[in-house]
Amino acid sequence: MTPISADESRRRADFSIGLTAMIAAALAMSISPSLVRFADVGPLASAFWRVFLALPVLYAWMKAEERSAAQGKGKSWSLPILLSGLAFAGDLLMWHLAIMKTTIANATFFATMAPLWVVIFGWLLFRHKAEKTTLIGLALCLFGGGALVYQSLSINPAHMLGDALGIGTGVFFGLYFLAVGAARKGSGAARVTFEMSIVTIVVLLAAALVIEGDILPKTGFGWGVLFALAFVSHAGGQGLLSVALGRLPTVFSSLVILLEAVVAAGFAWLLQGEPVSPLQAVGGAIILAGIWVARPRG
DSSP states (O other), X not given: OOOOOHHHHHHHHHHHHHHHHHHHHHHHHHTHHHHHHHOSSOHHXXXXXXXXXXXXXXXXXXXXXXXXXXXXXXXXXXXXXXXXXXXXXXXXXXXXXXXXXXXXHHHHHHHTTHHHHHHHHHHHHHOOOOOHHHHXXXXXXXXXXXXXXXXXXXXXXXXXXXXXXXXHHHHHHHHHHHHHHHHTTTSOHHHHHHHHHHHHHHHHHHHHHHHTOOOOOSSHHHHHHHHHIIIIIIIIIIHHHHXXXXXXXXXXXXHHTTHHHHHHHHHHHHXXXXXXXXXXXXXXXXXXXXXXXXXXXX
16 A cells, blocks of 8 residues: 655645535534524624624634744735625625525525636636536536525516525625635635625625614624624634635635535524425435535545
């Protein structure tokens, strides 16, 4: 048996850590649509609070990461970090509105079509060519995602605006993946997540105040929902996503995040009464198969 080199061992370890982080990120973000509906503030206000309330956790993580011997400060307020914050602000603005105007399954599926936009923008902006297995995996994931939301994708004028907002969310999410992937080349995961969050907060606060006005929750339960959004979906979900994007190819990472659509449909079934049909279950299985086909090799 050929011994594994130190570089190969390190590469495998990085892949395992990155994949675990990406799966955990998808799980952490998958509950956010249900939490947005439970919040007693408007969708833009809940988007602001989910990022703002997470700042102390993200700051503590950044300081702890940069005290370690292996991680220096890295680049601060780089252009990719600024672009990450702007892309994420667009993502949250459209997604939170979409959640309120269409089904959770629809909103989450369209938002997680990011892999398609990652491939398109990656080629247009950076001339990155996806491998054949990646494209096959992407096709399987999108087909599985379509099966996941097939029943709720019937033409419904009441959902058309929400679906359109969901598509816009996917575009911004794709740009976010590319920007964070670029930012992680010069900075640690914690600094990228913390600094891009500050940029996002400025945009979200302005939008919430102008459009909704009153942004304060009315009850203790409402505050609890917002803290859950902040700690689980933002600090946990986006933080883990930043960790993964420093270790995994961007396109593959965006495919793994499609697990969010699968788990979100499950949470919508348990918490919102939106049932999961056998066809949706098959769609979820096809998404898993697509991720497996697209996995990096060598």
